[in-house]
Amino acid sequence: MRAIVVYESMFGTTEEVARAVADGLDCADLFPVDGAPRKLDGYDLLVVGAPTHAHGLSRRSTRKAAAAQSTEGTRTREPGMREWLGGFGVLPPAMDTAVFDTRLGKPRWLTGSAAHSAAKLLRGLGHPPAAPEASFVVEVEGDETKLASGEAERARAWGAGLRSRRQPIPE
Ligand SMILES: Cc1cc2nc3c(=O)[nH]c(=O)nc-3n(C[C@H](O)[C@H](O)[C@H](O)COP(=O)(O)O)c2cc1C
Numbered sequence: 001m002r003a004i005v006v007y008e009s010m011f012g013t014t015e016e017v018a019r020a021v022a023d024g025l026d027c028a029d030l031f032p033v034d035g036a037p038r039k040l041d042g043y044d045l046l047v048v049g050a051p052t053h054a055h056g057l058s059r060r061s062t063r064k065a066a067a068a069q070s071t072e073g074t075r076t077r078e079p080g081m082r083e084w085l086g087g088f089g090v091l092p093p094a095m096d097t098a099v100f101d102t103r104l105g106k107p108r109w110l111t112g113s114a115a116h117s118a119a120k121l122l123r124g125l126g127h128p129p130a131a132p133e134a135s136f137v138v139e140v141e142g143d144e145t146k147l148a149s150g151e152a153e154r155a156r157a158w159g160a161g162l163r164s165r166r167q168p169i170p171e
Contacts, residue, residue: 001166003028003045006036008058008081010066010074011145014051014102017136017155021047021100024159032076033084045096045166046127047159048118050081052103052135055112057082057121069143081114085121096130097122098162100155105137105148131165134158 005028007018015032022028028047031037040046053062058080067074079087091097099122101114108116115133122129136155137148 001027001044001163002042003047003162004037004040004043005030005047005049006033006081006084007031007048008033008050008076008084010051010058010063010076011070012075013136013138013145013147014049015075016147016152017100017102018047018049020152020155021049021159021162024156024161025163026160027163028159033081034076034078036084038087040095041092043092043095045098045130045162046091047098047100047162048081048085048122049100049102050114050118051138052101052112052114056117057114071143081118082121085118085125088125091125091127095127096166097127098131098134099129100134100136100158102136102138102147105139108135131162 003025005022009015022030099115099118103111119129136151139148
């Protein structure tokens with residue numbers, strides 16, 4: 001199996017999750033969304049991950065708001081995941097997809113979910129996620145946004161789970 005993990009990240013948290021997911025998959029190419037390829041032929045699985053902004057995928061305005069909060073600049077720039085996914089007319093027909101996000105550790109009806117928005121876009125492209133959407137919790141303390149304890153390990157296990165879903169069933 002050949003997998004590609006594409007992530008958007010302002011402060012590095014979703015990037016950390018993406019690296020753990022790719023590690024769990026053990027067969028994945030990893031790209032920031034602003035450097036991701038437009039040709040996905042040859043991949044069996046596309047995994048996309050993004051931070052939750054204003055209850056869904058980021059928009060240019062929310063990315064600007066994030067940039068204003070950071071003295072170091074943001075990890076990924078334009079385009080965001082919404083625009084990257086929106087730029088595809090078709091995806092390779094046999095390719096599976098999976099989605100994850102990072103968000104605050106509150107009930108989903110309060111936080112929203114970027115993964116849920118990404119899943120909608122993928123359904124529109126005829127590639128509904130093959131696994132349940134995953135969310136990983138971030139904590140914000142003052143100026144610092146960090147992954148909650150245990151979430152990197154959970155992300156690695158989620159990636160490994162995606163890999164095992166794709167293993168052929170022995171005859
Ligand atoms: C402009 C903006 C809007 C946000 N809106 C939400 C939100 O609606 N729900 C939520 O759970 N977190 C929200 N957050 C927190 C982000 O989810 C958090 O910054 C992100 O998961 C960190 O990932 P990153 O380090 O990869 O950017 C928001 C953050 C920013 C900067």
